[in-house]
Amino acid sequence: MGDRHSSPLSWVVLYAVIAAAAAAYFAVLCEGGSSSTFVRKVECSVDMPLDSDVFAIPPGYNAPQQVHITQGDHDGKAMIVTWVTMDKPGSSKVRYGESEDDLGFSVNGKHTRYKFYNYTSGYIHNCVLANLKYDTKYYYEVGSRHTGRKFWFRTPPEVGLDIPYTFGVIGDLGQTYDSNRTLTHYQNNPKVGQTVLYVGDLSYADDYPDHDNVRWDTWGRFTERSIAYQPWIWTTGNHEIDFAPELNETMPFKPYTHRYYVPYKASGSTRPFWYSIKRASAYIIVLSSYSAYGTYTPQNNWLLEELPKVNRCETPWLIVLMHSPWYNSYDSHYMEGESMRVMFEALFVKYKVDIVFSGHVHAYERSERISNIAYNISNGQCTPVPDPSAPVYIIIGDGGNIEGLATSMKEPQPDYSAYREASFGHGIFDIKNRTHAHFGWYRNQDSYSVEADAVWFYNRVWYPVDEWIISTI
Numbered sequence: 001m002g003d004r005h006s007s008p009l010s011w012v013v014l015y016a017v018i019a020a021a022a023a024a025y026f027a028v029l030c031e032g033g034s035s036s037t038f039v040r041k042v043e044c045s046v047d048m049p050l051d052s053d054v055f056a057i058p059p060g061y062n063a064p065q066q067v068h069i070t071q072g073d074h075d076g077k078a079m080i081v082t083w084v085t086m087d088k089p090g091s092s093k094v095r096y097g098e099s100e101d102d103l104g105f106s107v108n109g110k111h112t113r114y115k116f117y118n119y120t121s122g123y124i125h126n127c128v129l130a131n132l133k134y135d136t137k138y139y140y141e142v143g144s145r146h147t148g149r150k151f152w153f154r155t156p157p158e159v160g161l162d163i164p165y166t167f168g169v170i171g172d173l174g175q176t177y178d179s180n181r182t183l184t185h186y187q188n189n190p191k192v193g194q195t196v197l198y199v200g201d202l203s204y205a206d207d208y209p210d211h212d213n214v215r216w217d218t219w220g221r222f223t224e225r226s227i228a229y230q231p232w233i234w235t236t237g238n239h240e241i242d243f244a245p246e247l248n249e250t251m252p253f254k255p256y257t258h259r260y261y262v263p264y265k266a267s268g269s270t271r272p273f274w275y276s277i278k279r280a281s282a283y284i285i286v287l288s289s290y291s292a293y294g295t296y297t298p299q300n301n302w303l304l305e306e307l308p309k310v311n312r313c314e315t316p317w318l319i320v321l322m323h324s325p326w327y328n329s330y331d332s333h334y335m336e337g338e339s340m341r342v343m344f345e346a347l348f349v350k351y352k353v354d355i356v357f358s359g360h361v362h363a364y365e366r367s368e369r370i371s372n373i374a375y376n377i378s379n380g381q382c383t384p385v386p387d388p389s390a391p392v393y394i395i396i397g398d399g400g401n402i403e404g405l406a407t408s409m410k411e412p413q414p415d416y417s418a419y420r421e422a423s424f425g426h427g428i429f430d431i432k433n434r435t436h437a438h439f440g441w442y443r444n445q446d447s448y449s450v451e452a453d454a455v456w457f458y459n460r461v462w463y464p465v466d467e468w469i470i471s472t473i
């Protein structure tokens, strides 16, 4: 619901007497979706200070820190483990096994470091644990004997049609007190996300003087409490570019690519910014809003070859992640995704993408199932229309970073926008089987189980009927 659908009758009567113009005006007001009337406390988001508990350095000389994992192959049988040692390289070995007391396997990784202006990183280790069993809990340990640190993760079930799986969806997190609330809410969500789809903009270190890369380290320590135990699937945002010619730092994505690894080669990609993975019953395509995507570019060529490979009899759910949204009705970043939409939207409709998650706009918004692909410059058909083959677009850039909420919205609410609200939160995309998935959006002000927005998704290939859009507020 929203104010648009609940105008008092007296207003209707008043407008009715003003004939055509007023009637048209009211019709426009009635068309859009709903804008939440939730009243939040207005407060700016403040980064947690360097001595915060969440940034604490683990005890012990050269102890591994910033431990994080992500899927390491195309099917879910490998995991990439990454961590940092600050004082000296130490060991790049991961010991792992199915029992906490018997880490019978081990694999040696590599380490690297980088400089950024006057900052020098620690030793960034990464290691691929391959040929794992599906749906199995593994314990793993990084670091040398005295300062070894132990964690665990569960591999996904084997890829298949009716495999339930629960994804968390987080974007634009940063490292403020609100970021910490978002992560806590995600971790305490009774739905228990098994893997995070992260839609870009990680640390916001570039908001500091000289892009102070110490804030990449603090972000790594802050998020370890989730990412050491479950994979986060990475998307590149604008805050990962770190292009700073004034500091003689002209290699885009330098800190990000040194710190966060993705299995891009496994999907035939040539750069880590666009790639795909399969996980349980989902096929996830990650695109880069900040890499070339025009015709003939590597990303464009890759996507053209990639989409026909998606076998919906194997992975019924087709999910796309990108940072900059195509359908956004906030003033913030309005139309920034337009050029990529023009390039790729017809493909998304042709291949029946179920859902597109984006970040960038620091708020939440869910679109109707619409497309805008009829336009050919001369036919004037430039308005989004309902389209059962089109994805639903969800903006979830509301992780809580230092730049604060995007509160200013386009009025009246456009038809393509089903629900929008500027509050911090996270999402859960809960796949039940080949036909049904449930999406919930959780705002930080509510208790852990409250869904501020909730929708059933019907699979576009297996059950392409109109969804009932059930908004719980």
Ligand SMILES: *[C@@H]1O[C@H](CO)[C@@H](O)[C@H](O)[C@H]1NC(C)=O
Binding pocket: 118, 119, 210
């Ligand atoms: C880098 O330079 C800035 C000033 O530009 C200074 O404040 C900071 O302490 C320096 N950092 C290091 C690690 O030298």
Ligand SMILES: *[C@@H]1O[C@H](CO)[C@@H](O)[C@H](O)[C@H]1NC(C)=O
Binding pocket: 048, 052, 053, 054, 177, 180, 181, 184
């Ligand atoms: C961050 O959240 C955790 C978990 O709720 C809490 O223990 C910790 O004190 C918080 N830290 C800060 C700086 O807010």
Ligand SMILES: *[C@@H]1O[C@H](CO)[C@@H](O)[C@H](O)[C@H]1NC(C)=O
Binding pocket: 246, 247, 248
């Ligand atoms: C960048 O490099 C140039 C040439 O080496 C040098 O003159 C300049 O001082 C450098 N700028 C910074 C900010 O380090």
Ligand SMILES: *[C@@H]1O[C@H](CO)[C@@H](O)[C@H](O)[C@H]1NC(C)=O
Binding pocket: 376, 378, 379, 381
């Ligand atoms: C544009 O589309 C219209 C119909 O929608 C069609 O009649 C026209 O020929 C198209 N123009 C071009 C240049 O393709």
Ligand SMILES: *[C@@H]1O[C@H](CO)[C@@H](O)[C@H](O)[C@H]1NC(C)=O
Binding pocket: 432, 433, 434, 435, 436
């Ligand atoms: C798929 O899941 C939905 C929601 O849980 C359920 O209603 C439906 O019966 C399931 N379909 C099958 C074939 O089990």
Ligand SMILES: [Fe+2]
Binding pocket: 172, 201, 237, 238, 239, 323, 359, 360, 361
């Ligand atoms: Fe962004």
